Amino acid sequence: MEFLLTQYPRRPRLLLVDDQRINIQALYALFREQCDVFMATSGEQALQQCQKQLPDLILLDVVMPDMDGHAVCRQLKADPLTQHIPIIFITAQKSEADEVKCFELGAVDFISKPINPVIVQARVRTQLTLKLQSDLLRTQALLDGLTGVANRRRFEEELQNDWRQCLREQSALSVILLDIDHFKAYNDHYGHQRGDSTLRQVAQALAATLCRPYDLLARYGGEEFVCLLPGTGLAGAVAVAQKMEEQVRKLGLEHQGSSVAKVVTISLGVVSLVPGVGMDPQALVAAADAQLYEAKRGGRAQVSSSAGCALEPGRA
Numbered sequence: 001m002e003f004l005l006t007q008y009p010r011r012p013r014l015l016l017v018d019d020q021r022i023n024i025q026a027l028y029a030l031f032r033e034q035c036d037v038f039m040a041t042s043g044e045q046a047l048q049q050c051q052k053q054l055p056d057l058i059l060l061d062v063v064m065p066d067m068d069g070h071a072v073c074r075q076l077k078a079d080p081l082t083q084h085i086p087i088i089f090i091t092a093q094k095s096e097a098d099e100v101k102c103f104e105l106g107a108v109d110f111i112s113k114p115i116n117p118v119i120v121q122a123r124v125r126t127q128l129t130l131k132l133q134s135d136l137l138r139t140q141a142l143l144d145g146l147t148g149v150a151n152r153r154r155f156e157e158e159l160q161n162d163w164r165q166c167l168r169e170q171s172a173l174s175v176i177l178l179d180i181d182h183f184k185a186y187n188d189h190y191g192h193q194r195g196d197s198t199l200r201q202v203a204q205a206l207a208a209t210l211c212r213p214y215d216l217l218a219r220y221g222g223e224e225f226v227c228l229l230p231g232t233g234l235a236g237a238v239a240v241a242q243k244m245e246e247q248v249r250k251l252g253l254e255h256q257g258s259s260v261a262k263v264v265t266i267s268l269g270v271v272s273l274v275p276g277v278g279m280d281p282q283a284l285v286a287a288a289d290a291q292l293y294e295a296k297r298g299g300r301a302q303v304s305s306s307a308g309c310a311l312e313p314g315r316a
């Protein structure tokens, strides 16, 4: 049977949960060619497996000793990390009430045992296609179309996440806000097409200076970019900012209209703080913006920085 999802960027991850190994083996044989298949023979194991690596779909047996499929489903749906994983129940119970119960718990489908390979494959294919398509759409919705880096929306989401994490761990969170010097003059002189190409090259140079997977570079708007560096103090963030300034200057993109140099340069504002209860994450961005203003006032093509002491509660 045709079961190809080649239009997607990666192999789908399928988790099979059943207390009977023979059932798992039968399902494994159906999906091992096209999916990365993970297995669990108890509810506990299934929950652990989901914490380790998020599956794209779970085939979940209802009747199991200790923790049954319904209980597993309830727990997964109660956890923000796992609540969006689609679940198909597989069960020997055939009554309408059983089926209704499964949908009420948030399952996307219900398959009766003994399983029919054609039916299982068709239903799994449908659910995996939906899941991978929605993942793809979500990824695209969070990217900036012109430069390929994250967009403003993604930045706002990550700011909230990183803020909460740094608050919990009482570690520093740094923000770098930067923009291209005299970019309006650049567009006026060289045209918008060349301006777009420059935005892409600058974005690439900026992205190349970030080496940790949890550092984020996003286009903030127009010719403005923003970086989020969790777990990085002021000195580290300033070092990153200086390297960015250097790398963009090194691109050597001609800019006749610039008062700073005859090449494209950037100005950067850096702020760092350890989040405290009652502080507003947006104040961190506002403080970085104030530093960016300082960098411009100081003659552009430079980094201006500040420890975020002005953000203490009551003084923000």
Ligand SMILES: [Mg+2]
Pocket (backbone or CB within 6 Å): 018, 019, 020, 061, 062, 063, 064
């Ligand atoms: Mg069972």
